[in-house]
Amino acid sequence: MDRIKLSKTMSYILRHHPEKFNLKINPDGTINIKKFIASLKSKFSSITREEVLDVVKNDSKNRFSIIDKKYIRANYGHSIEGINPDYKEVKPPKCLFHGTAKRNLPSIKKKGLLPKNRNFVHLSKSRKEAEKVGKRHDISPVILEINAIKAYNDGIKFYEAGTVFLANMVSFEYINFNLK
Numbered sequence: 434m435d436r437i438k439l440s441k442t443m444s445y446i447l448r449h450h451p452e453k454f455n456l457k458i459n460p461d462g463t464i465n466i467k468k469f470i471a472s473l474k475s476k477f478s479s480i481t482r483e484e485v486l487d488v489v490k491n492d493s494k495n496r497f498s499i500i501d502k503k504y505i506r507a508n509y510g511h512s513i514e515g516i517n518p519d520y521k522e523v524k525p526p527k528c529l530f531h532g533t534a535k536r537n538l539p540s541i542k543k544k545g546l547l548p549k550n551r552n553f554v555h556l557s558k559s560r561k562e563a564e565k566v567g568k569r570h571d572i573s574p575v576i577l578e579i580n581a582i583k584a585y586n587d588g589i590k591f592y593e594a595g596t597v598f599l600a601n602m603v604s605f606e607y608i609n610f611n612l613k
Contacts, residue, residue, distance in 0.1 A: 434477065434479075434480070434484050436484075436487070436488060439473075439477060439480070439484065439485075439488055440488050440492065440496070442473065442476055442477075443473075443485070443488060443496075443497065443505075443507075444496060444507060444510065446464075446469070446472070446473075447462070447464065447497070447505065447506060447507035447511075448507045448510045448511050448512060448513070449511075449512050449513065451464060451513070454472040454473070454475065455472060456468060456469065456472050458513060458516060459504075460515060460516065460517060461506070461516075461517065461518050461519055462506040462507060462511060462516045462517070462518040463500055463504035463505065463506040464504060464505055464506070465503060465504060466482070466485070466499065466502075466503060466504055466505045469485070469505050470482055470485055473485070485505070486499065489505070493596075494595060494596050494597075495508060495595030495596050496508055496509070496510070496595060506518060508594045508595040509553070509555065509594035509595055509597055509599060510551060510555070511551065511552045511553075512550050512551050512552065513552075514552075516552060517552070518594070520592035520593075520594060520599065521592065521593075522590050522591065522592060523591055523592060523593045523598075524582075524585060524591070525556075525581035525582060525584075525585055525591040525593075525598055526558065526581060526582070527580075527581065527582045528578055528579060528580065528581060528582075529556035529557065529558065529578075529579040529581040529598050530556065530557045530558075530559065530560050530562070530563035530576055530577065530578055530579065531546060531554070531555070531556050531557065531563055531566075531567075531576070531577045531579060531603075531608075532557070532563035532564050532565070532566040532567020532568070532570075532574045532575070532576050532577075533567055533570065533571070533574060533575055533577065534567070534570040534571035534574060534575070535571055535573070535574070535575050536571070537570075537575075538575060538610070541577070541605065541608065541610075542605055542610065543605070544605070545602055545603050545604040545605040545606075545607075545608065546577075546579075546600075546602060546603040546608065547602050548601070548602065553592070553599035553600060553601060554599065554600045554601070554602055554603055555597045555598075555599060556579055556581070556591075556597060556598040556599070556600065556603075557596075557597060557598075558596070558597075558598070560576055560578075562596070563576050563577075564576055577608050577609065577610065578608070578609040579603055579607055579608055579609075580607045580608075580609065581598070581607070583607055584600070584603060584604070584607040587607075589601075589602075589603065589604075589607070
């Protein structure tokens, strides 16, 4: 079994297109795990529950969760309208980071960080992690430092999901643009 291919397929279904696998996602982002595994058989004919659980358990970015042993969901990264996992609001660390392509800077300087095709803005705990994320969009990404605690104190809500922090948006006034 190609675990990377399986993980990417799981993300695709749970974050973006369950309908392409004849699945319906619940408003909290969950799908019945038996139905989920059955749908995966169209692409991975011999897939087992244990293989899916292994991907969930060993994913370094904590992308997935098993809920009540009956459901599976992506912890973050959803682009499906109306999906809202039951995130708990948290007080963020003083600073968070966001890696982005240079071409996005003019828009970010005007409008701040917006979720675009996702339901939330994704923020990283470390500059290194933000750089990894940013390199998916630009070979030499810009790393922005977010004054998260000030934003939080001013009323912006933050949620922790797996290894990332989420926000509905981050106004440009909380972003330090004088970084790499």
